Amino acid sequence: MDVLTGAYEYVLNNGDRFWEAVRVHLSLSLLALLIATAICVPLGIACAKKQWLTGTIMGVFNSLRVIPSLAILVIILPLMGTGFAPALVALTILACPPILIHTYIGFRGIEPFVLEAAAGMGMGPGMILRKIEFPLAMPIMLSGLKTAAVEVVASATLAAFIGGGGLGTFIINGLGMYNFSLLLVGAVPVAILAILSEVGFAGIERAATRFQRS
Amino acid sequence: MKKEAIVFDRVTKTFPKATKPSVNETSLVIEQGSFVTILGASGSGKTTLLKMVNRIIEPTSGTISLFGKNIREMPATELRRSIGYVIQQVGLFPHMTIEQNIATVPNILGWDRRKISERVDYLMDLVHLPPSYKTRYPRQLSGGQQQRVGIARAMAGDPAVLLMDEPFGAIDAITRTKLQDDFLEIQKKLGKTILFVTHDVDEAFKLGDRIVVMNEGSIQQYDTPLNLVTRPANEFVRRLIQADDLFQRLQLMKAEDHMLAWTEADAAAGTENVPRVRGQDSLRTVLQKLLQHDAPYVAVVNGEEKPVGKVTLEQLKTANSG
Structure with a gap:
């Protein structure tokens, strides 16, 4: 209990530092997710439509998935040095595989005759993408985004190892100073953020799949 | 055209x-x-x-x-x-x-x-x-x-x-x-x-x-x-x-296209025991009725159930061969 109250008091006394860490943590995570989405959604769609692309691209991203997050951070270190930017790159790489794979699966899962019917009604490729393919692939894409979000929010903690800031700073310092209160100042909010992003995306997912349940 | x-x-x-x-x-x-x-x-x-x-x-x-x-x-x-x-x-x-x-x-x-x-x-x-x-x-x-x-x-x-x-x-x-x-x-x-x-x-x-x-x-x-x-x-x-x-062919031919005229004699003979079909019915239906009722001919009736013609087994044979 002392440990928890200690953590609470620390937050009260060092509000500025705490909220700054939360802000950095969140912006790191959100930016990483946005960049990964911007890259991987189009790539996933391209893979789903052009089978010859699939092998190469999926192979590359699947192998990325095998590398532990900490290892990615450490590999980035000699290339980009320390700070926010290398942390962002590492987290983006981490967020890519689930988004790419789920986009691919989502688009591949659309029945071909639904697309044939849409084309037969006189919809152009752009309209089919917006009105048919995106809505139909959305539930699976969102579950990929959810996985990526939880992973990124949790792994953003590690950014502190390469000077990226964020809530991980408290954890590292807490560990180093053998101060468990300080450790919890980082750990508890990270856990809460991870749970919140899980719950948040699950909510959006439910809204997007209403047609499958009613 | x-x-x-x-x-x-x-x-x-x-x-x-x-x-x-x-x-x-x-x-x-x-x-x-x-x-x-x-x-x-x-x-x-x-x-x-x-x-x-x-x-x-x-x-x-x-x-x-x-x-x-x-x-x-x-x-x-x-x-x-x-x-x-x-x-x-x-x-x-x-x-x-x-x-x-x-x-x-x-x-x-x-x-x-x-x-x-x-x-x-x-x-x-x-x-x-x-x-x-x-x-x-x-x-x-x-x-x-x-x-x-x-x-x-x-x-x-x-x-x-x-x-x-x-x-x-x-x-x-x-x-x-x-x-x-x-x-x-x-x-x-x-x-x-x-x-x-x-x-x-x-x-x-x-x-x-x-x-x-x-x-x-x-x-x-x-x-x-x-x-x-x-x-x-x-x-x-x-x-x-x-x-x-044979059935396939009869199915595609309509009774009204192959019927004989309904004569006074037919009317006099009475229609109680004569099976009836509509003009739109196929000759296959005609054949079915002929066999079911063991009748010499069927009466083709119009919308008001009035006989307008008849089809005999002879007609079916002619229709089939021609």
């Missing part, structure tokens, strides 16, 4: 890597308002022929025109909006309600909201779907109901031409018969030009005013159901539709 709706002029389609063409140098004229069924086995090229009309498949050579206009000269999307398209797997959009599905083409065409809503109501009624289904999703409907929506959706933009690729092929026999009957009713009301692909001989004969028989990429015969049976062009057609089948 009726207006020509669809004209195929020496159309050939060879798919990449295929050794022989799926559709070979095919010419065909479909008149406006006719219901043409395309009959053939799988691989005969019947679906390819159909899908070239709305450019889902592009021909390798030859031209197709729609109401006198070469279809390659208009954008594919615009062309397709003016042609109704129904496929075997229906292909309803699962994330849209029935109403939204039916309203697809009117929405693309930019109709105003009220007009679209009236159109949806009209079409739902036309295909015998209760209005309460408007807000349902496709998943909640049975296969037969889904295809009713598919037909309504295809007709939403009021196209002059409907292309149907085995629309009832995946539906159980009882529901299929009902759908065929209902669809014939709809066609009677609207008089669209319909191209309808099927591998089911009975379906082709039941629905089509004229039938295209295809085999290995070529049209074997393009004729009325009766002519196909009485004058098959070749051995393939004869075997496919079992033209030698």
